[in-house]
Amino acid sequence: MRVQQLVLIFIVVLAIQVFSDSSIDDVLVRQDLLDVKHQTSFVNEKVTKQIDLSALVPTQRIEIKTTYKKKGDPSSYFVTFQKEMSDKIAFIKASMIDGSTLEIVRDDKQSINGYSVYSINFPKEESTKKFHFIVELDLINSQIPSPKTVTQKEDLFLVYADNIFFYTPYLTKTQKTEISFPSNFVKSHTKLTPTELKGNKLVCGPYKKINGFSHADLKVHFQNNQPLPRIKSLTKTLTVSHFGNLFVDEYYVISNEQAKLVGEFSRLDYSRNRQLSGRGSFQDVALHLHEKAYGFEYFDIIGNISTSQYTKTNDQTVINLKTRFPIFGEWKTDFHFTYNIPLKHALSKSKKTGLYRLTFPFGSSINAPIEDFEIKIILPEGTSKINAETPFGVDSQSFQVYNEFLDTTGRPVLVLEKKLLVPSHNQNIEIFYDLSFVDMWRKPILLVTIFFIVFCLIILISRINLSLYKSKRKQD
Structure with missing residues (x-):
């Protein structure tokens, strides 16, 4: 009986150690990704994430309303992406809601462990601490054919995987994600409540009080008979x-x-x-x-x-x-x-x-x-x-x-x-x-010089008499 109790205690202790180590590792990854102080400098009031899968190049349009919570001028706003998404980003840009361009720069020092970190600096002339801006992405290699082989008359389907949430270091009060498809035929999709499929558009959310670095799998399987x-x-x-x-x-x-x-x-x-x-x-x-x-x-x-x-x-x-x-x-x-x-x-x-x-x-x-x-x-x-x-x-x-x-x-x-x-x-x-x-005139001058030399040689050669006829007459 004592042996069984000891074995049970050992298993429990080992399990606690394993789970505690895994949670610590997860926290360390997040702390290595960004400094903790940046996680509380902004609060996202509202985020709308729009994913367009109907175009040849899938795009994301992330509309963000955020508030700076610290004193003084706003620090850099960080936009982060998980390693699954980092390699798929071919183009990224940011702009204010009025269309004015924002500089968005990849932060290589904090882009570690496969994560990508981009920093945005808001205009200094802005006296407000509330910002409304847009981040746009063009993705590549983000859609996988499923099935991978078809016959000539079969329909074609693609699979797209992502994070439902905007992967951000900041608290988000409310977020909604919308996915647009090239057709109304969607075989399957993630069903994180609330989720609703309307025609060729899947609406996920709105979700409330989303902690920083939150993740929920998004996977959609949809028909696309268009060429790629x-x-x-x-x-x-x-x-x-x-x-x-x-x-x-x-x-x-x-x-x-x-x-x-x-x-x-x-x-x-x-x-x-x-x-x-x-x-x-x-x-x-x-x-x-x-x-x-x-x-x-x-x-x-x-x-x-x-x-x-x-x-x-x-x-x-x-x-x-x-x-x-x-x-x-x-x-x-x-x-x-x-x-x-x-x-x-x-x-x-x-x-x-x-x-x-x-x-x-x-x-x-x-x-x-x-x-x-x-x-x-x-x-x-x-x-x-x-x-x-x-x-x-x-x-x-x-x-x-x-x-x-x-x-x-x-x-x-x-x-x-x-x-x-x-x-x-x-x-x-x-x-x-x-x-x-x-x-600039090297070749024309060279051509003129070559032709001049050739013509001079032709003139000289034409004036040279190599025959012996005149010399014989003089001798006579």
């Missing part, structure tokens, strides 16, 4: 010619991230009824280019592809391409698309610094997420003081040398690389560089 085009890689090459134009070469590798197509593919069924036999596939690709773009070429490894149309508007040129075959789940294709832009619409010169400024969109001409992006800017030979300014950070920046006809030292090439881009990254970048008068 993904640019696996894009290499954009810009060639600058001060005596010509701006030549652009875009090389795309595009895939479809929908469920993998298994079984036989019937071209006949696809041609008869694309809505039924082409679910989740695409064959048309739209490119949005500069309004002055011209000289288009569309080709792949086989050769020229003539199935394309274009329309011009006041602010852009839209090219509608048709791929050689429909792109179903996990299928892919690759192609080149080239065009020209008059240099005056992309290049200017500063009167103050004397530097040239090349302005061009950073991302893709196609509104789709990109896994690997590389842009190469081939500048004229002799270019110096090269500097790139981007509205966001890039993963790497390097220089190469490109040799073309009549080049002596080679043309400098600025290479910028970035992973995981979304259409929100399609913002203008600026490339500044210096090019002297001599370097």
